[in-house]
Amino acid sequence: MKREMFFLIFLAMIILPTPAFAYVDPSVMTYTVQTIAAVIIGMSAIIGLLWRRAVRNAKKVLNIDENAGKEVEDDVIEIMPSDTTQR
Numbered sequence: 001m002k003r004e005m006f007f008l009i010f011l012a013m014i015i016l017p018t019p020a021f022a023y024v025d026p027s028v029m030t031y032t033v034q035t036i037a038a039v040i041i042g043m044s045a046i047i048g049l050l051w052r053r054a055v056r057n058a059k060k061v062l063n064i065d066e067n068a069g070k071e072v073e074d075d076v077i078e079i080m081p082s083d084t085t086q087r
Contacts, residue, residue, distance in 0.1 A: 059066065 058064075
């Protein structure tokens with residue numbers, strides 16, 4: 001009985017909606033756009049991070065060395081002339 005009563009009340013709420021006389025400020029759309037942009041940027045950052053981790057792990061599993069064909073220069077050591085005369 002309780003279930004049928006809940007269903008009838010729910011059905012009445014759908015069929016006979018009451019209008020909401022509310023004011024929506026125009027700046028709400030700005031906040032909505034900012035929120036959507038933040039979610040998109042955050043999700044793209046997370047996806048990028050996960051993608052880089054997946055590629056790094058795949059290279060590790062497949063024994064692929066990304067630096068295999070690169071030439072490496074020797075370290076540059078700069079020697080400053082020492083001032084031998086003390087003033």
